[in-house]
Amino acid sequence: MELAELRHVYEHEGPFATVYLEARTPGEDAGKQVELRWRGLSDRLREVGATDETLAALDKRVGERAGEEYARGRVLVAGGSSVLLDEAWDVETGDGDQVFWGELPELGAYVREAARSVSELVVIADQEGAQVLQDVVVGARAPREADAEIVEGGGHEGVHKPRGGALSHNQIQRRADETLRRNAKDVVAHLTDVAAEFKPRVLVLAGGVQARTALRDELPADLSDRLVETERSGLAPNASDEALDEELIRIAGEENRRREEYNADRMRTEQAQGRAVQGGDSVVKAAEQGAVETLLLEENVPAQREASLFKSCAETTASVELVPSGVGLTGGAGAILRFPVR
Structure with missing residues (x-):
């Protein structure tokens, strides 16, 4: 995934609401079920401080869509009065709906799925x-x-x-x-x-x-x-x-599996030659200097400062790839560099 695809989200001023609607089997009352699910999620967002204008923007977007459109899952990000991201999210049924409110979007699950x-x-x-x-x-x-x-x-x-x-x-x-x-x-x-x-x-x-x-x-x-x-x-x-x-x-x-093993091997090779770093702070520093070519995330391991990593890397032309669980990246993140960081 090219993180630059998310740049327009980060160009907007926060705070942000992030909504994950899990996949559900559509039925005759699918639209009603989505409405009820969203009502509960909206209440949860309001409890943690989401603004009325952001909730109104999400209300409108969810109400515009038929229930069948959410059969495969959906991720939405809204800030201010605008819905900034509304994409399919093909997670396994059973993960549950989730909502977040914060200064940055919580896009870890979405980015990993895309990767x-x-x-x-x-x-x-x-x-x-x-x-x-x-x-x-x-x-x-x-x-x-x-x-x-x-x-x-x-x-x-x-x-x-x-x-x-x-x-x-x-x-x-x-x-x-x-x-x-x-x-x-x-x-x-x-x-x-x-x-x-x-x-x-x-x-x-x-x-x-x-x-x-x-x-x-x-x-x-x-x-x-x-x-x-x-x-x-x-x-x-x-x-x-x-x-x-x-x-x-x-x-x-x-x-x-082939791609993740290749990424892990590349990380080891590049780090030995001084062209890679790992750890949330080091990767953020590299991203802020525009040095990150490829952001590497460990499968199923949340990275330290993950939301900041995505924002910094989205502002450049960095891509994101996965490595297998158990590789042991410091802080769950690494980066292949375009040039050495200062």
Whole structure:
């Protein structure tokens, strides 16, 4: 996650109300249930000093949304008379609703979720094109679909090879192969455009063997480097969406473990060479000097001075990444530096 995405929040003068609405299964009375939940949360905020104008802004925003929109969870930040942040928050059911009132927003849970979210560009290929999905996976929850479309290749000739090896069929077979390659090139051109905007961490390739092979052969290096193939889904009418979802969750988990270990190794290497620091005060000092390239947080370990860390890093172009629990970062935070701090 690029913390600069939160800069507009910190540019506003505090204090701030931070509201987390946990995911709930939507029902016929979902809107009413959200209203009742918010009423209790509003009372709690008022008790700890939240202003009437901030509560009114949150009242209006929550009231504008249907209950179904909160089925996956929501995080909101408000200051003064404005709602400054209103985003999906894909936590596991059972964490409970939470509210905070303070001089800085309490965005630790939101930032960690964003850091562990895995964007997956999913391609379910057949010989004539592909179904292309833009999914975001967090933990063990079902993928959240950001977009989906069917891409058809430009080849209009049949792509089914003839049975048997008769020489009289060679020309037909060559045409089928060429059509398959042409369709694959068209799909890959589309994937390249989508990837430039969506910026997936993983490219998941599913579908028929021939179609997958044709697409794989056409992928540019930047997409090949992110490629994971699976046989757990296809475009057949009875293909299992649940099986594909399970596979996407598994792939995301492996990607997160790989990424966290890489971050931990990088932290050790860079610190040995004087290009990294750890500990809340040291990281805040580095951030205030604009020296933080990447803020590192230990998974499931709150960092010292966390709210200040986010504010300082959001004011620069710092990103945030996670390392595994148990790494033992001092104060739960570390930073890869652009340059040494004074």
